[in-house]
Amino acid sequence: MDKQSDDFDEMKQENAKKKIVSIDSMSTKKKNMTIQMTDGVLIPRKDDGHVLNSWRITFFSALGLLAGLVIFKPHPFRDIFLVTIQGTPVTFEATIFAILGAIVIGTLTGLGSVSKHRWINMVSGVYVELIRGIPLLVQLIFIYYAMGRFFHIEGMIAAVVALSICFGAYMGEIVRAGIQAIPRGQMEAAIALGLTRGQAFRYVILPQTVKIVLPAIGNEFISMLKDSSLVSTIALSDILRKGREYISRTFLSLETMLIVALIYLVITLLLSRLVGLLEERLHKNG
Numbered sequence: 001m002d003k004q005s006d007d008f009d010e011m012k013q014e015n016a017k018k019k020i021v022s023i024d025s026m027s028t029k030k031k032n033m034t035i036q037m038t039d040g041v042l043i044p045r046k047d048d049g050h051v052l053n054s055w056r057i058t059f060f061s062a063l064g065l066l067a068g069l070v071i072f073k074p075h076p077f078r079d080i081f082l083v084t085i086q087g088t089p090v091t092f093e094a095t096i097f098a099i100l101g102a103i104v105i106g107t108l109t110g111l112g113s114v115s116k117h118r119w120i121n122m123v124s125g126v127y128v129e130l131i132r133g134i135p136l137l138v139q140l141i142f143i144y145y146a147m148g149r150f151f152h153i154e155g156m157i158a159a160v161v162a163l164s165i166c167f168g169a170y171m172g173e174i175v176r177a178g179i180q181a182i183p184r185g186q187m188e189a190a191i192a193l194g195l196t197r198g199q200a201f202r203y204v205i206l207p208q209t210v211k212i213v214l215p216a217i218g219n220e221f222i223s224m225l226k227d228s229s230l231v232s233t234i235a236l237s238d239i240l241r242k243g244r245e246y247i248s249r250t251f252l253s254l255e256t257m258l259i260v261a262l263i264y265l266v267i268t269l270l271l272s273r274l275v276g277l278l279e280e281r282l283h284k285n286g
Contacts, residue, residue, distance in 0.1 A: 059269040065142055066262040070118065075170070076252055080243070080259045087242035088263075094159045096227045101164030106171020111201075113176040122204065124172065131169035139229050141165055144234040159231040167224050171217070178213040179205060218275035222268050229264070239263055 010255040013110035069077040129141075182205050189228030190200035243260040247253045 055269065055273065059266070059273075062262050062265045062269065063132060066259070066266060069259070069262075073220055076250065076255055080111055080246055080252070080256050081263075083246050084239050084242045084256070084260055084263060087237050087239040088232075088267075090156075090236055090241075091225065091228055091238040093220065094156060094163065094231055094238070095228050096207060097160045098163030098167065098228070099217075099221050099224055101160060102167040102171045102220070105168025106175050109172025110175025110179060111120045113172060128172055130190050131166055133248045136162065136166045137233065137245050140230055140234055155231070158234055159228070159236055163224055163228065163231075167220055172211050173222060174216045174220070175209065178209040178216075181212055182208050214282060215275060215279040218271075218278055222271045222275065224266060225271065226264065 066081075070081050070147060109127060111125045112120045113128075115124070116122050125156060134222075140158065140162045143162050144153060144155065147157075186204055186208075187197075187200050190204045191197065195203070229240040231242060232238055235241070237245075239260055243256045247256050250256075
């Protein structure tokens with residue numbers, strides 16, 4: 001009887017081992033079938049040895065399609081490209097000046113958000129909640145058309161001011177989060193060494209905050225470049241505006257919007273790659 005029970009136990013153990021082996025083989029197959037993904041959206045890592053990843057597929061597909069249409073189908077795609085690409089300087093001009101303004105506004109807002117003065121903290125909070133609650137398009141139209149009843153405002157100035165104010169609120173939250181990411185002990189140690197609170201912020205906290213928030217600022221720059229297409233509503237000749245003007249002359253809306261979309265896609269993918277390289281370098285250097 002004992003021998004039969006022992007044999008039965010051995011059979012159970014043998015079956016369990018077979019199940020484990022089959023499960024391991026299945027998991028190995030699943031691992032082999034795993035799709036390789038990057039760490040960040042559209043940003044491949046520098047050590048990513050895979051030829052095919054989301055960024056490379058998207059970028060080279062967009063670039064190849066754009067080049068193919070322009071080269072092999074010159075009419076109308078080359079004509080459309082030559083017209084719409086003329087709006088690129090205006091797009092970058094508005095974006096670059098606006099990101100500089102947003103950084104200044106965001107830095108002041110972020111410092112105000114962590115200030116010990118209640119009224120400064122309150123003003124920063126109200127500004128952030130107010131601006132983030134109003135769409136960018138509404139702010140553009142308000143500054144250019146509504147405020148234009150009282151002041152003569154150029155289109156580029158209105159675009160830069162609206163983008164700076166809008167993204168300054170988001171930048172303020174980025175700066176605030178970056179400051180709060182620094183351990184409190186560093187501020188206390190700086191004060192213990194004889195620095196004032198302002199000097200501690202300037203020489204200890206802010207330099208570290210800059211390294212933390214730089215990748216996020218790069219992402220905001222990309223978002224701002226895409227949102228700058230809204231400035232076409234106030235008669236600025238950016239990429240989208242040039243495309244709309246071409247449509248009004250030829251009525252080729254599908255072909256024109258395809259080229260406009262591909263131009264924006266190629267530009268933003270290139271910038272996203274640069275942001276990824278910047279983030280890797282900052283992470284590598286500590």
